[in-house]
Amino acid sequence: MAYNYHRIIIKIGSNVFTQKNGLPDLKRIGHLVEQIAEIKKQGHEVILVSSGAVASGRSLITVSDKYDPVAARQLLASIGQVKLINTYANLFDQYGILCSQVLVTKEDFRDRMHYLNMKNCLEILLQHNVIPVVNENDVVSVTELMFTDNDELAGLIASMLNAQALIVLTNVDGIFDGDPTTDGAKIIEEVSSTPIDFSAFVSSDRSQFGRGGMITKSTMSQKVAQLGIAVHIANGTKDNILTDVLANKAVHTHFIPNKNASGKKKWIAHSGNFATGVVQVNDGAKTALTSNKASSLLPVGIVNIITEFKKGEIIKLIDEHDKLIGFGIAEYGADKANEMIGKKNQKPLVHYDYLYLEC
CATH class of the missing domain: 2.30.130.10 (PUA domain)
Structure with a gap:
């Protein structure tokens, strides 16, 4: 049976956006945009949380190793943000869809007023049939001010906008009950509302280009599901993955939503750092x-x-x-x-x- 969600957050991870050489995979991004256009045509609202600013910057300029890694990242992100949003704008334009850029930092979630201002911005974009493309502002976010990665940001946005579902695209089929490179490991297709300690069997390794790993995804997904939002972790490198997940045809990990929480509870749940x-x-x-x-x-x-x-x-x-x-x-x-x-x-x-x- 297909999933009937009205508002969906789609998170595209670095390992989906980026090729092995560190440059953007434009063919894959084009295919994902095509699927998002189809999803919108079916009447769903879509908010896109996308990595890729640094990779996009890397496609335009080469930075010498002599520069501090933080400064190099800021340089690549600043140039890359322009390239990234132009890439999405051009791709969505092929389907007659407008997109917008929304750059955020962890500080934007620090109090109720900032939080509601951002929520109002995203809501009016959706009301005008625009797809917000949300990304962390790596130009000003450094060290302790950064999100763990865009998984954390996607969870915050899903809770903020009372989405029915969050689809997290990574480069594996979902969460496995052991090392996915070994023969005995099986994918966990369904996670119920009973809390699981994922650290017992999920690797803490980070992805090649992203800052977070499967532990981050597992913990965030469980938290978001407990707030009443379904979470799907799926392989963004597979063809038609978004439409297949929504049609319940793709093998992936599905976190079943537990209960609905008030808007304020959803904000509080993600405000521990403040x-x-x-x-x-x-x-x-x-x-x-x-x-x-x-x-x-x-x-x-x-x-x-x-x-x-x-x-x-x-x-x-x-x-x-x-x-x-x-x-x-x-x-x-x-x-x-x-x-x-x-x-x-x-x-x-x-x-x-x-x-x-x-x-």
Whole structure:
């Protein structure tokens, strides 16, 4: 049975976009654009998250080894971003489709206002039948400010836009239960809502041209699926892969969506890097928060305010063994929270509606 998704995020990885020599594979990109045009014709909304700026830059200029790798990457990305979006613009134009460039950094997700501004931009593009081509701005993103890779960015965009599905294209058929180069390894075709520790059998090696590996993809996919979005990891080097995945004809890994979460919960789920405060809770509070019953974090369950925070900021919740429980939006600041530690019948520090649990 075919998948009937309205809004789809398609992520094209570096190893799909790039040939072995490090230059763009224009024939493959052209074929993927042809499939995306067909998907749009069927009535689906498509947002494209595409790597390839550095590879595109590499096709235009040669950088000497004497330059710092970060500076070289910035040079290639800056030149390549122009080439990349022109490549997509020319290819989509063949099908009468407009595309736009949206360059983002991790900082753009740092607060609710930035987040909503970006969401509004993408929404109005979709309303005007434009395909947004989203990529990390490698010109200004360096080291700790960078996404793990575009897998993380694609997960953020899928959650932000309440997409029904995220299709991650890589250069293998999906997630395997062992080393895919060995005879005994089998593809995991379906991942249910029960969390899996992928590190037990998935290689942590990074791809040849990308910054992330299959562990990144697995972890991100599981998180996105738990927020109610189906994730498909498939082989972007195969012909007709996008249309075959949507028709349920391709062998690949499908993460089944678990539950729908509110827009704010989806933002909180991906905002851990921007948490300002750290709050430690006791075992009773942890049990209440992680039970099947909807619970808010009350002051009676707080043990310690480890790091200061203000009202409305993202805070990290940890247990008495310093293990991460989740994230939430503070209903009031650290000063007030300190005054109410251990007290009963007080206003929640984090309301259930603004709480995302990792465990």
